[in-house]
Amino acid sequence: MLEFQNVSYVTADGKEILRDVSVRIADRFVAVTGPNGSGKSTMAKLIAGIYRPTSGRILLDGEDITQLSITERANRGVSFAFQQPVRFKGITVKDLISLASGKKISVAEACVYLSEVGLCAKNYINREVDDSLSGGELKRIEIAMINARGTKLSVFDEPEAGIDLWSFGNLIDVFRGMYERTKGTIIIISHQERILDIADKVLVISGGTVSAYGSKEEILPGLLSVQSACRAIKGASV
Amino acid sequence: MMDSIQKTLLEQVADLHEVPQGAYSIRVNGSLAGKNDSENISIVQKTDKPGIDIYVKPGTKKESLHIPVLLSQSGLKEVVYNDFHIGEDCDVTIVAGCGIHNSGSAESEHSGIHAFYLAARAKVRYVEKHYGQGEGTGKNVMNPTTIVDMAEDSYLEMETAQIKGVDSTVRSTTARLASGATLVVREKIMTHGTQFAETEFTVDLNGEGCGAHVVSRSVAKDQSRQSFRSMVRGNSACTGHTECDAIIMDDAQVAAIPQIEANHTEASLIHEAAIGKIAGEQLIKLMTLGLSEKEAEEEIINGFLK
Numbered sequence: 001m002l003e004f005q006n007v008s009y010v011t012a013d014g015k016e017i018l019r020d021v022s023v024r025i026a027d028r029f030v031a032v033t034g035p036n037g038s039g040k041s042t043m044a045k046l047i048a049g050i051y052r053p054t055s056g057r058i059l060l061d062g063e064d065i066t067q068l069s070i071t072e073r074a075n076r077g078v079s080f081a082f083q084q085p086v087r088f089k090g091i092t093v094k095d096l097i098s099l100a101s102g103k104k105i106s107v108a109e110a111c112v113y114l115s116e117v118g119l120c121a122k123n124y125i126n127r128e129v130d131d132s133l134s135g136g137e138l139k140r141i142e143i144a145m146i147n148a149r150g151t152k153l154s155v156f157d158e159p160e161a162g163i164d165l166w167s168f169g170n171l172i173d174v175f176r177g178m179y180e181r182t183k184g185t186i187i188i189i190s191h192q193e194r195i196l197d198i199a200d201k202v203l204v205i206s207g208g209t210v211s212a213y214g215s216k217e218e219i220l221p222g223l224l225s226v227q228s229a230c231r232a233i234k235g236a237s238v
Numbered sequence: 239m240m241d242s243i244q245k246t247l248l249e250q251v252a253d254l255h256e257v258p259q260g261a262y263s264i265r266v267n268g269s270l271a272g273k274n275d276s277e278n279i280s281i282v283q284k285t286d287k288p289g290i291d292i293y294v295k296p297g298t299k300k301e302s303l304h305i306p307v308l309l310s311q312s313g314l315k316e317v318v319y320n321d322f323h324i325g326e327d328c329d330v331t332i333v334a335g336c337g338i339h340n341s342g343s344a345e346s347e348h349s350g351i352h353a354f355y356l357a358a359r360a361k362v363r364y365v366e367k368h369y370g371q372g373e374g375t376g377k378n379v380m381n382p383t384t385i386v387d388m389a390e391d392s393y394l395e396m397e398t399a400q401i402k403g404v405d406s407t408v409r410s411t412t413a414r415l416a417s418g419a420t421l422v423v424r425e426k427i428m429t430h431g432t433q434f435a436e437t438e439f440t441v442d443l444n445g446e447g448c449g450a451h452v453v454s455r456s457v458a459k460d461q462s463r464q465s466f467r468s469m470v471r472g473n474s475a476c477t478g479h480t481e482c483d484a485i486i487m488d489d490a491q492v493a494a495i496p497q498i499e500a501n502h503t504e505a506s507l508i509h510e511a512a513i514g515k516i517a518g519e520q521l522i523k524l525m526t527l528g529l530s531e532k533e534a535e536e537e538i539i540n541g542f543l544k
Contacts, residue, residue, distance in 0.1 A: 070525040071525045088520060091538070
């Protein structure tokens with residue numbers, strides 16, 4: 001279970017991104033949505049330890065992880081898929097998947113993870129994760145890494161961005177498979193209705209605060225009309 | 239017989255545990271410690287100066303030649319001349335390398351002057367590793383000079399690596415290419431402490447349809463200094479590419495001057511150079527996989543120099 005207790009985040013130049021956010025995420029599959037610039041990515045980075053809250057606490061299964069480093073959180077079972085994956089000269093796809101899984105893995109094992117994200121493994125396994133890969137390919141590899149880690153909490157920052165619609169169905173299957181296998185919690189930041197649709201709960205962030213947290217049946221109808229949604233969501237339980 | 243220090247050096251520079259199969263020449267502490275000819279490769283010791291002449295018969299395929307040099311006696315300085323005469327239509331691999339173990343206070347130095355003469359259509363893969371170790375205060379110095387003369391449609395791939403323990407190096411490579419010849423150079427360097435490494439390439443693309451890729455990747459740590467200079471001259475309808483990519487850390491200094499010069503309207507030449515520290519987001523990504531910052535840094539450097 002992940003809990004934000006009165007978390008605020010203000011940038012070095014004084015811009016307030018999140019304001020007094022308190023939310024308990026006890027469900028296993030939560031989609032986080034909201035307008036651009038509302039603070040969703042910041043929330044994900046606060047979970048991974050890339051940012052530290054200006055005030056407030058973050059708890060993972062009851063343990064206060066607010067002051068833990070990125071590495072310490074990773075080793076406690078937090079995984080984070082970047083919205084814009086990083087490129088590395090000389091490091092291959094297989095190297096990254098091995099690092100993610102925490103052990104030397106066989107080509108066959110790496111292939112399983114790559115096939116799941118719709119990449120033909122033999123074409124990718126020895127490729128360098130550099131400029132020769134497209135943005136969509138990188139996103140898939142990023143998701144494969146999280147899958148290989150198989151930790152108790154996986155956070156994805158807009159995993160669908162840059163992935164073509166043809167294979168979007170596969171992506172949904174990947175999350176479903178991960179949901180079954182890891183028995184952990186999956187948090188996905190997304191604007192895609194199809195992702196919101198498979199989530200247990202939907203968390204709406206707006207203007208740096210939680211504006212709604214509830215089942216998709218409660219939240220989704222309201223999201224269709226932004227103006228009315230904002231009023232409706234504010235009335236919903238948080 | 240080699241002692242354990244020499245065996246370690248041999249392993250580092252040539253990935254060998256014992257004397258290799260096929261043709262080889264092993265030079266230990268300034269003299270020839272052993273050599274073996276094969277049916278197609280003959281090694282002849284020079285009589286006028288230190289070094290060897292290597293003759294590879296035309297048409298020799300899938301053979302390898304090992305020529306490691308080991309220095310374990312502190313203070314030894316030597317200049318060695320090795321000439322490689324590669325016959326037409328050959329396809330061979332040459333593994334060279336120099337390992338210095340300096341346990342004393344005197345400077346040890348090995349300067350290898352290698353000349354490659356590739357006949358028409360000859361194909362050579364040349365792998366060279368430089369490595370230094372030793373608990374002494376004496377410096378390990380290596381100054382290799384390579385001269386390459388490539389005939390029509392020949393192909394030379396040079397992979398050079400200097401990763402550890404060499405205090406000072408000045409590497410100079412010059413190449414001349416005839417029509418249809420291809421030269422590929424991949425250099426990898428890592429310097430640390432107060433080491434200094436300078437590399438200089440001069441490539442003349444003389445023949446029609448010839449091409450060269452001269453690529454250097456390096457990591458400079460601590461207070462070390464590096465300088466990369468290359469000059470690729472297009473004197474005909476040819477293609478040339480030179481690139482230097484460096485990671486700079488701590489208080490190191492790196493200079494990169496990849497120069498191109500076209501003396502023909504059909505010459506197509508490209509140069510690139512990039513120097514920068516390890517990107518913060520690369521470190522963060524690997525840390526989110528559970529690596530410490532130091533482990534992440536090592537992983538990035540190892541990949542970069544792979």
